[in-house]
């Protein structure tokens with residue numbers, strides 16, 4: 026069963042679901058919000074949850090201004106920041122034998138994957154992206170348009186603890202597009218009368234925002250190459266230790 | 277770092293000309309915002325008679341050694357026709373002493389490099405350095421045309437030409453405040469474009485560039501952070517890129533502590549610079565063409581009037597020499613980095629302090645002190661790690 030919710034396009038950033046997408050201080054390139062952001066005109070209600078309709082469109086000027094933070098009262102907004110990461114990390118990722126790293130979180134991750142994860146964290150630390158005190162770095166590869174076909178996950182070596190001066194976030198999700206084609210990241214709006222928002226992440230681009238509030242809906246933007254994303258999230262131990270993060274122990 | 281114990285004073289070593297900088301034209305086809313050249317819109321060209329007199333003056337000088345590098349510089353050299361260089365190289369070859377080993381080099385923005393230039397480079401062995409500041413988004417912020425357009429795409433086209441012809445070159449990458457946040461992207465640019473040798477220059481306060489993006493509060497820390505990150509990237513990806521600053525500092529640290537560090541910028545006639553009108557200067561080449569009443573615009577002689585012999589009797593030269601020597605003495609007495617630096621660049625002392633008998637500059641703080649500290653801390657960390665591994669291994673054997 027599918028139904029289309031009525032939408033008020035003038036309310037994309039209202040309380041309860043407002044999203045702001047903006048370039049992080051480290052962004053190597055020319056930021057063009059009007060090319061990267063799309064909104065849709067309604068949500069499909071499906072048996073297993075909502076999904077955006079396919080009629081993505083360029084935001085109107087007033088929407089764009091709100092979506093990029095130009096006209097907000099700062100209330101309860103989900104702020105997503107976009108940054109770029111270097112090619113040498115992408116090159117290094119191609120050297121990983123991810124098939125053999127196909128393991129459940131926290132166990133049996135190869136030395137190569139740990140070393141790679143540590144290098145990724147060093148980079149995030151250098152550009153001052155807030156990283157969780159301890160985190161899991163999950164690799165997801167999927168057929169275009171399909172769900173993850175498999176996942177490699179593991180903490181970086183020694184559950185790396187934040188060093189002095191490193192910006193630490195209690196609850197961040199970072200998503201990096203390691204693939205060869207742009208892919209969409211979609212934020213479902215909690216207010217059904219507001220449109221959803223889609224950000225096109227180019228290869229070598231990444232975004233971060235509050236943990237659990239970022240809904241990384243698969244959207245391959247009609248591309249044909251497999252998606253390859255890395256997702257950095259609070260480690261399980263950190264989630265369990267923090268009642269704001271853990272949906273199990275503290276429910 | 278231990279204070280150095282160098283015994284010889286470089287300024288007293290008998291002069292040897294090892295670099296001749298000739299300005300074929302002050303003109304540059306670009307208008308980079310950090311450029312030190314004051315007359316880069318001036319289309320004057322050196323004439324054949326001036327060129328002949330330069331070679332005569334230098335090749336007959338008592339200070340000439342067995343080797344000489346000629347750098348065609350202080351304007352964009354490729355704005356002069358290739359034929360000019362063909363004639364100039366032939367003239368140099370004819371008039372040089374038989375046993376003098378001569379090399380020619382240019383530092384270019386590569387915008388005008390075409391197949392004819394590549395053929396000429398291959399034919400003559402001309403050494404090429406290309407100025408490129410990394411990826412387009414950094415390069416194009418500062419390296420622009422007169423109409424303000426970025427030049428990265430055109431520089432890259434010239435680089436491709438050189439590479440397609442198998443011509444080896446090094447790159448000079450100027451670091452501005454913008455660059456300091458992007459070591460990974462700069463590393464990527466050179467690695468991805470197969471440019472294996474680079475040197476970092478900095479946005480200096482020099483000549484026509486009266487201010488630098490690197491003077492702000494906290495820049496020193498950011499600069500060190502950049503270097504640290506860049507060195508880590510070099511170590512993570514060995515064999516891809518060599519960086520002049522790290523290599524030179526390593527060599528200086530490894531050298532015998534009593535060996536005098538050779539700094540030809542502080543030695544009279546170590547570098548001889550001649551502009552398109554035949555004006556002669558020495559010490560830092562950046563001094564030539566800069567205006568200064570006190571130091572006679574740093575034109576200490578002219579090849580049309582007496583040549584090199586007259587320079588020693590020139591009052592402005594003598595004053596400059598005295599002050600440089602005094603600055604050098606102060607550096608030697610007070611600076612822990614003298615052993616790897618050798619007293620720095622007189623031009624930076626002049627442009628930052630207005631005189632030469634000074635010591636520390638922004639330039640030396642970043643390019644000498646910061647680099648040395650980073651290299652030494654890296655060596656120490658490596659040693660500590662090896663020691664720890666050795667102890668672990670030894671413990672394992674005992675068990």
Ligand code: SF4
Nearest residue numbers: 607611617619620640
């Ligand atoms: S120029 Fe600077 S680094 Fe070099 S010796 Fe003098 S004070 Fe030290």
